Amino acid sequence: MPLGSRHGLLLIYHLARYQLLVWDPFNVDLHRLAVPPEFDRLKALFNGAVFRAAGDIQHFRVVLVSTETNEQQHTWAIARVYSTETAIWGDRISTPLPSKLPIKSHMYFNMGVLVGHSLYWLFNDRSTKTLLLDGILEFDLEKQILAVKPVPVGIPKENMCRFQVMRAEGGGLGILFLSNFSAQLWKVETDCDGAASWVLGRTVELDKLLSIDSRKKRKWHQNIEGFAEYNNVLLLRTPTDLFMIQLEPLQFKKVSKTKKWARYHPFESVYAADVDIFSSYGPSIV
DSSP states (O other), rough: EEEEEETTTTEEEEETEEEEEEEEETTTTTEEEETTTTOOTOOOEEEEEEEETTOOSSOOEEEEEEEETTTTOOEEEEEEEEEHHHHTEEOEEEEOSSSOOOOTOOEEOOOOOTTTTEEEEEEEETTTEEEEEEEEEETTTTTTEEEEEEEOOOOOOOGGGGGEEEEOOOSSSEEEEEEEEEEEEEEEEEOTSEEEEEEEEEEEEHHHHTTOOHHHTTOOOOOEEEEEEETEEEEEEEESSSEEEEEETTTEEEEEEEEEEEEEEEEOOOOOOTTTTTTTTTTTTT
């Protein structure tokens, strides 16, 4: 099961062997990591992210995040970090979540996105397909701490496949929300007193961008299938087609016809700065 990709590396969870696989497909290099015992998928789902430090092509790190609930039914977000420099998992890192969760809640984190010096995951409840806690889990890579941030107030939370944490236009934390035939791009802004809040930046009219006719609109629905963070490219799945949509500058490419049981994951690697990302050297779909 893929957990994400970054810096030319793929992070995969091998369910049968209870291992993490870190694969470098270009150098044909594969690392196998034992999963720490507190990340038991029979008790709670977990997700993770792989990354390299700036300028370091030899070593990588893996972050795992999950939740745990104590006897008083208080729930905590937990994380641990593995580094190839030490070849061990670091100490457990945790933060309390701001509300109690139902015992049967199926807490899940979307694939992580790296923005600045932090990794972000959306909270999802797989049993109801809604966001939980109105929250985004942040792991600060420099301070090695966890925190929970709110999502924009007032946006519907019925479908977890319509949300995506992203790098906002101009930098900083952003979130993309699919609403009918449009994509809303929200971003965090700080006022003169230092208070941060969500503001709606730009709205992309998908029906006009993708030339959706009135006949298709009657059966139209779309889900976010993946996100390529370095280029801010959205992988959008519709009933008939799979699209890559670049948000800056705005352009799109139809990748293929949608296959009912297929799952798609974007993969980015390093390339020259002047190469068009929709050329053969751009983000790939795996």
